[in-house]
Every structure is written in structure tokens, then in C-alpha cells.
Amino acid sequence: MHVLTVLDHPDPASFTAAIAHSFMEGSKAAHHTVELADLHTEGFNPIWSMQDVEGETPVDVRAEQTRIERADAICLVFPLFWWGMPSMMKGWVDRVWTWGWAYDQLDDPDKSLLKPRSGVLLVPAGARSDEMETAGYQDALNTSWIDGTFGYFGLSPRRLEVLNGSTGSVKRRQALLAKSYDLGMTLQSPEF
Secondary structure, three states: EEEEEEEEEOOOHHHHHHHHHHHHHHHHHHOOEEEEOOOOOOOOOOOOOOHHHHHHOOHHHHHHHHHHOOOOOEEEEOOEEEEEHHHHHHHHHHEEEEEEEOOOOOOOOOOOOOOOOEEEEEEEOOOOOHHHHHOOHHHHHHHHHHHHHHHHHOOOEEEEEEEOOOOOHHHHHHHHHHHHHHHHOOOOOOOO
């Protein structure tokens, strides 16, 4: 498979970036080709504007859509930020996965216009998993991202991995990097 990894973190030396690279190394070890879209390094403009709504698809958006079209699997990597996506990833989602290209909500509101692709969200989080479950945050993220948004994208199967304890001990962080590598190595093929 060709695997597109989309990274949102302003620091290329961040733990989030290390997660993305570990996932890609696992994918390469499984004989997949990999491509990195580092949104900050590449200077992606996350601001949704009238240019995105009117007329021709903007050149930068079309370039991202072309990346997606050649991918068999997509991995989004971003830190859990105020219980959601940071602005760069949210803007990428808003601008790139457009109505009429990714979905239309007319014939079948739950169906993507795109071919099926495997999808993984790797989300480093400082919070503990038991705290997130008790407060209902894990269920809320699953409902919003897995049951909602990423169904429109044709991601099937799709998986959310909140990497809890990412600000913890060296041992914990190494375990999360190993888990990310394993997720890249065992990435499932798309379900048609």
C-alpha cells in the first residue's frame, strides 16, 4: 500500500513528530511506500476562506487532494489539543475534504465519494486513559471522529489510537513509539 501520514505539530523534534516517523518506519518495514505531509514545515494555510467556497479548487487544496487520491491508507498524527484537533489539522480537514470531492450528503449521507482507504488517527495525549474514559472524552472522540467525520472520507477500516501518557516517563514514551511502529507494521488493507 501507499501510506500518507499527515502531521500537525510546529516542532519537527516533538514527540508527536517522533510518533509519525515511528509509524512510517513500521509501514516501511511492512513493505509499504510512505509519504509525509508535514503541514507546518510545508506551510499549509489552514484558513477556510471564500476562495475555498467559490469557483475553482485552490491549487494548494488540489495538491493535498492529489496526495490523498494516490494513497491506500492515511494516518493523521496530531496532539490532543483542548480535547480536539489543533488548528492546522482542523483547517486541513476543513479545506481539503470538500463537498463534491469527498462527500455529497445527497444520495447517501454516510457514504464517501472516494475509494475506501485504511485510516488511523494517532493522537498523543498527556491525559491518562482512565481519566478520559471516566469523563466520557474517549467516547466523545470516537463519536465525533470515527462514527462521524472520517466515515465521509471513505476510511475503512478506521481506527483511533489515543496515545495516553505521552508526557510521561521515558519508558512510557518508548512504549508509545513502539506501539506506533507496530500500528504501521500491521496496517490493515482497505475494506471495499
